[in-house]
Amino acid sequence: MSNKKNALWHLPLIIIGIIALLPVIFMISNSFKTLQESYQSILSVIPNKPTIDNYTTLNHQVNLVRLVWNTFFMATLVTVGKLFTGLLAAYAFRYYQFKHKNLIYLLFVATIFVPFTIVMIPNYLVIAKLNLLNSVIGVALPQLCDATGIMIFLKTMEKIPGSLFDSLKIDNIPNRRIFFNIVLPILKPSIISVGAMFFINSWNEYVWPTLILKDKSSFTLPLALQNYISSEGGTNFPLAMALSSIMIVVPLIIYLIFQRYILNSISNSGLK
Amino acid sequence: MHNNKKILPFLYLMPTGILLTIFMIIPIIYTFYLSFFDWNLIAPTKDFVGMRNYIEVFTDPVNQKVLMNTFFYIILLLVLNFIVPYVISLVVKFFIKRMQGAYKIIFFIPSLFSLVVGAMIFSWLLNPVSGPVAFLFRESGFVLPNWTNSGGLAIIVICLITNWKVFGYNFILLLTGLGSIPKNIVDATTVDRIPKWRMIWNIVLPMNKSIAIYVLILTIVQGLQYVFTPINVITTGGPYYGSSNVLYHTYLNAFVLYKTGNASALAITTFLIFLVLLYLEIKFVEGRSRYE
Structure with missing residues (x-):
């Protein structure tokens, strides 16, 4: 009786799982079909005559190495920047007493509630003034800090007892050593997971890059993909699916390696 | 030494502080300033128009339509991205005994992918003429x-x-919240033969309130920004602004129609809506001052 009831509860969960995974399977499978086959049987999972033609065609039409490099470079800049500024800020909040600490912390949290539309015009003008239009550096520059990172690092640092820190201070151990020898090793899992999420989000970023990157040679993967939906690719679905498949490889590998860390850190970001 | 200790924390906060000042605080002030002008992003002069842009936000029929759409978006996002994952997280926590880990891993996978990919696949699958559906x-x-x-x-x-x-992302956040509810409370209700739905309604939901409100707020604030991508990829706000929301319309005014003043007024209006949500966050989630 109880077992049957249990199985019934699994039904909606399995359906959700299928909805989550199906588009991905659909995408990968169509990227190995010919245009004709994808028209005739778009839903079949295993292609009749698997072909890598779409990938080679893609390689002729766009500079894949350049696209991947642009995306990788941008995501790395953003990730390193956010980790660096976030770790320093969290360290200050955790181990120092200073004026208006609470207010400054709330100000940082408040940045999550700033819609990108309110900063996009001035930031666009600044990036244009700096001559960084069509450069991934221009995309990365305004996003080198992130309140979520500070929140998660702070949460992890709170697990290190303050008394430990105080005794190190009394022994006159320099800050640099406390930070690198004690705080960083303890924070390692958080740094890995937060870094992975920063990287994946930046890898997929779309809105802000469309404003800054207009020249095709400066495109990142999402922008190139968008091009395939409208003009160039026209109705060549398998081609677009091939580019999508290339695009998801990196986030997928990062997730498969760091899955446990990533899921844990999301949990921490919400807990107060 | 003593002085050093006073300066150090600010030194550590400086990188974040400088970036936020240049790319957030000053831009907010500048957008506020621009909202009182008529400008096209390029011309050397700006015409002061007072409150006209704000009056247009609420009186122009297109803007009214977009504001109504935004409201519709918020309702739908709340149902789909907050209530549904919440119900599912309750099912996973209290109604099944196995496979919790597997569901977590699988449900999370789509959040790794760009919304451009999602928008493309679904618009193809759901294509009203040639799509398989x-x-x-x-x-x-x-x-x-x-x-x-x-x-x-x-x-x-x-x-x-x-x-x-x-x-998947919201599901995991909510599930974690449920995980922090003490097990003995849940066990006690089982011993007392209190029905599960009552246990959930009377004990679990109130105890999980702060994380639920956090996810609810996040759903609106991030959701309205997330929908930007599928709007731009699939409908570009159409038909006749029918699927546009206040954020997309701001972008359209700023970078397609070059009506910078209107865009700025719309952005400030959006910010005011978000500030109400920030107030709720401070009141219910951040709680009383952590660092006093």
């Missing part, structure tokens, strides 16, 4: 409505695409 509908004697011709239906499709991406 439309085909299945025809086979079984139904007609898939042409959702690209109707603002309301387009909004629903756009929200479903966003839901595909965000669901």
Whole structure:
């Protein structure tokens, strides 16, 4: 009786799982079909005559190495920047007493509630003034800090007892050593997971890059993909699916390696 | 030494502080300033127009439509990205005994992928003329409505695409919240033979309130920004602004129509809506001052 009831509860969960995974399977499978086959049987999972033609065609039409490099470079800049500024800020909040600490912390949290539309015009003008239009550096520059990172690092640092820190201070151990020898090793899992999420989000970023990157040679993967939906690719679905498949490889590998860390850190970001 | 200790924390906060000042605080002030002018982003002069841009936000029929759409988006996002994952997280926590880990891992996978990918796949699958879903509908004697011709239906499709991406993330956040509820409380209700739904309603939901409100707020603030991508990829706000929301319309005014003043006034209006949500966050989630 109880077992049957249990199985019934699994039904909606399995359906959700299928909805989550199906588009991905659909995408990968169509990227190995010919245009004709994808028209005739778009839903079949295993292609009749698997072909890598779409990938080679893609390689002729766009500079894949350049696209991947642009995306990788941008995501790395953003990730390193956010980790660096976030770790320093969290360290200050955790181990120092200073004026208006609470207010400054709330100000940082408040940045999550700033819609990108309110900063996009001035930031666009600044990036244009700096001559960084069509450069991934221009995309990365305004996003080198992130309140979520500070929140998660702070949460992890709170697990290190303050008394430990105080005794190190009394022994006159320099800050640099406390930070690198004690705080960083303890924070390692958080740094890995937060870094992975920063990287994946930046890898997929779309809105802000469309404003800054207009020249095709400066495109990142999402922008190139968008091009395939409208003009160039026209109705060549398998081609677009091939580019999508290339695009998801990196986030997928990062997730498969760091899955446990990533899921844990999301949990921490919400807990107060 | 003493002085050093006073300066150090500010030194550590400086990188974040400088970046926020240049790329957030000053821009907010500048956008506020621009909202009182008529400008086209390029011309050397700006014409002062007072409150006209703000009056237009609420009186212009297109803006009114977009504001109504935004409201519709918020309702749909709340149902799809907050209530549904919440219900599912309750099911996973209290009604099944196995496979919790597997569901977590699988549900999370779509949030790794770009919304451009999601928008493309779903607009293809749901294509009202040539898509496979439309085909299945025809086979079984139904007609898939042409959702690209109707603002309301387009909004629903756009929200479903966003839901595909965000669901797993919100599900895990909410599930973690449920995990922090002491086990003995849950066990006690089982011993006392209190029905599960009552236990959930009377004990679990109130105890999980702060994280639930956090996810609820996040759903609105991030959701309205997330839908930007499928709007831009699939409908570009159409038909006749029918699927546009206040954020997309701001972008359209700023970078397509070059009506910088109107865009700024719309952005400030959005910010005011978000500030109300920030107030709720401080009141219910951040709690009383952590660092006093």
